[in-house]
Ligand SMILES: Nc1nc2c(ncn2[C@@H]2O[C@H](COP(=O)(O)OP(=O)(O)OP(=O)(O)O)[C@@H](O)[C@H]2O)c(=O)[nH]1
């Protein structure tokens with residue numbers, strides 16, 4: 497393990513891929529690995545890109561990564577895929593679309609399925625961000641489809657969230673959860689080669705004025721055409737300015753503190769659940785109990801009350 501981690505730290509891509517797999521597959525030594533890497537992380541800019549299916553997130557991420565690559569950085573990309581565990585097709589789709597990049601070892605791409613992670617996908621994504629960060633990947637860009645709590649949790653992992661919209665989705669935008677509007681630090685109207693750009697701009701500024709907070713300037717809105725690269729330099733300019741403005745300031749520190757708090761709680765939850773299950777339901781007792789409840793021989797409430805008694809500390 498020592499040499500694997502050293503290779504990762506000195507920039508070896510294959511070791512990076514192996515460590516991510518170990519972490520994602522919940523290898524028994526994964527927490528040891530993560531604590532070893534932790535001191536080497538904390539430098540990467542972590543950028544979230546969120547938006548409805550097909551708005552052009554992967555195309556934008558592809559362009560952004562190429563932009564930063566051109567500046568001498570080595571970006572890491574995590575594509576969080578909500579459907580891949582069911583069909584396997586969407587992962588392949590992302591791989592194909594991002595193909596132009598994948599031949600360059602300076603850009604590392606990883607797809608993650610949202611299902612099948614015991615601790616939740618946000619938790620698994622946080623671990624992968626840490627690994628990429630320790631491997632000196634910067635920026636780390638996370639692509640997610642903007643639906644559901646998982647995505648909002650993932651967006652919270654990022655320092656900065658980019659929300660992607662397209663012309664003609666007016667009514668869909670109205671239906672967007674307020675949560676998504678609120679996490680947006682920069683808004684992108686992509687596919688500006690299509691009609692309806694001005695209407696979309698107006699709808700967006702109306703929505704932004706609803707969530708506006710006094711004293712805080714509205715987030716920038718950038719118009720892009722990801723397929724030909726128009727607006728990408730401007731988008732990167734806003735990202736860079738965002739970081740410059742916040743470098744080491746109180747709001748940034750508060751965001752990192754909040755993110756650390758969430759991470760800590762998530763880890764405690766995971767460990768506590770595992771420990772309680774192991775202690776209260778050893779072997780296949782969980783299955784046996786489920787069967788008894790299904791057959792109406794007992795009820796879950798008294799069973800859990802009974803099982804939890806062992807964790808109660810006696811009141812002095
Ligand atoms: N006309 C036009 N098409 C675009 C633009 N950006 C992306 N597309 C196309 O839109 C389709 C979807 O693009 P993706 O980048 O895969 O979108 P996505 O949001 O990552 O999609 P999912 O990951 O499936 O949610 C592709 O066919 C792109 O070529 C654009 O600016 N203009």
Ligand SMILES: [Mg+2]
Pocket residue numbers: 553554555590639
């Ligand atoms: Mg995509």
